[in-house]
Amino acid sequence: MSNAEISEILNRIAELLEIKGESRYRIYAYQRAAEAIASEPVDARTLMEQGRLENVPGIGKSIAAKITELLKTGHLKYYEDLQAGLPSAIVHLMEVPGIGPKTAMRLYNELGITSVAELEAAARAGRISGLPGYGPKTEENILRDVHNLRLHEERRLLGEVLPVVADMIAALRSVPGIRNIVPAGSIRRMEETVGDIDLVATAGDPAKAVQAFVKLPQVREVLGQGPTKATVVLRNGIQADIRVVPDEAFGSLLQHFTGNKAHNIILREYAKSKGYSISEYGITDLRTGTIKPYADENEVYESLGLQPMPPEIRLGTNEIERAARHDIPRLVTLADIKGDLHVHSDWSDGVASIEDLARGAKAMGYEYIAICDHSASLAIANGLSAERLRKQIDTVRRLNEADPSFRILTGIEANIRGDGTVEVPEELLGEIDVVVASIHSGLSQSSEKITTRLTKAIHQPFVAVIGHPTGRILGHREPSMVDLGAIFAQAAGQRTAMEINGIPDRLDLRDVQARQAMEAGAILSTNSDAHSVDQLSQMLYAVAVARRGWLEARHILNTKPLGELLEWLRARRK
């Protein structure tokens, strides 16, 4: 049973407890534990075997015992009893936005509604407004929300949402009276997927700014609107929120809407223990009752004696603790990146010429780029035979002679075969600068098999980078069962880099895995895996993953200047 599956069950338990009307603190404990196990890189079974389940913050004696029962028996009596005692219909009804446990319970008990379809029928028939406490407006909203639920798609990829956000912000910038309009929430944290778009802004007249927002041409429907905030659905189906405060509280507002829920709770608890209360309007001194707004976000943290920290790590893990010790490292930035070690040209399945890719990379300020087209057996991607690779190497050599100010490295994305050998034309080995080795088939193999394959590849002396190590595709393919703990230890020993692949639906390794690799002593490589010139910008996403994994420039191979990189490649081959 995977950590994700355990997390799912803990969340279900939280839902059921909510319906039961249990203490909200107990509910929150289950939600927190669900989040903790989901973002824990080490397999729960391993933790259990080592007796370390309770070491995970948010997991105590009781939940650790439940996880153990799940792992050992595949069942959890506590969960099954909860389910048996409550109609499953309630959980279904709560999927409709605006319907919480109380409303769902009443609809079930008083009208016998057991599904979303029955809910819709009841609303249409006017049966809901017949209940005390509900009016026609409630019915109208239920019909609207059921409709939106059907349209509602899964969380969107960050790479899909960022361009939309850029357009909205550009439009709002031109509205008189709106200042400091920026994205917050999961977008500012650069999460791999985004549930809704959060925007924050300041204005002398917040209500007018909110009004301008809901009148944007991108807006299909207004779900809610007050003097300082609004929620809308965009024409593309994405939900967007805006929150507006006066200028002097911009820092407080930004702080409030950037961290995830866990981060904010931990921060506010920390503040409270020191006699302060934090909100989007400022920090209140609980002794005097006076509130001080902050225009600068960093000052919110500094005023509490905390080191300010980048948005990407405000996740409620241990960042507050580290900030209190002034132990937040300087995370890698895009400006630290000196080159891209995984790029495809039109020689295989890319669409750009090597020249254009090099020009694009040079324009980004890079010193080098490695052309890593697919190896021969990946025929579907027009993989390179030894003969074509030889030609490509000659081409690269000529281009390098023509422009000594930039270096095109020869490379290949070599397929890792079923037996763990790596597909590289041996006669050309001495001429290939960068070998990225990746698995493209057999991703659903057993943990032992796939771990053995990758371990063998890591030990090949000419393999510099392991490409997209888990093979996952967000929304389409689960990561392989590879034992990353074992892999990272091998990679550290062999000095083989682990890739953070920047394709928006790969992001492989992901944040917690990258952090685990770094802590194991492995070096990482942030790569765009671009198949066009535009896609070189996917480096942004790879760097974001690295930042979310607390990586510094020194942990990343391609922050090395060209000379150092060449020396690193040479040294590890002998």
Place this chain on the structure above:
DNA sequence: GCCGTTTTCGGCCCGACTGTTTTCAGTCG
């Protein structure tokens, strides 16, 4: 249910909007 250089018991973040209410509960982020 979790957690602790103030605590092993008694706490556990903060505020906005909605609909239907005469003062607030429910829901959400």
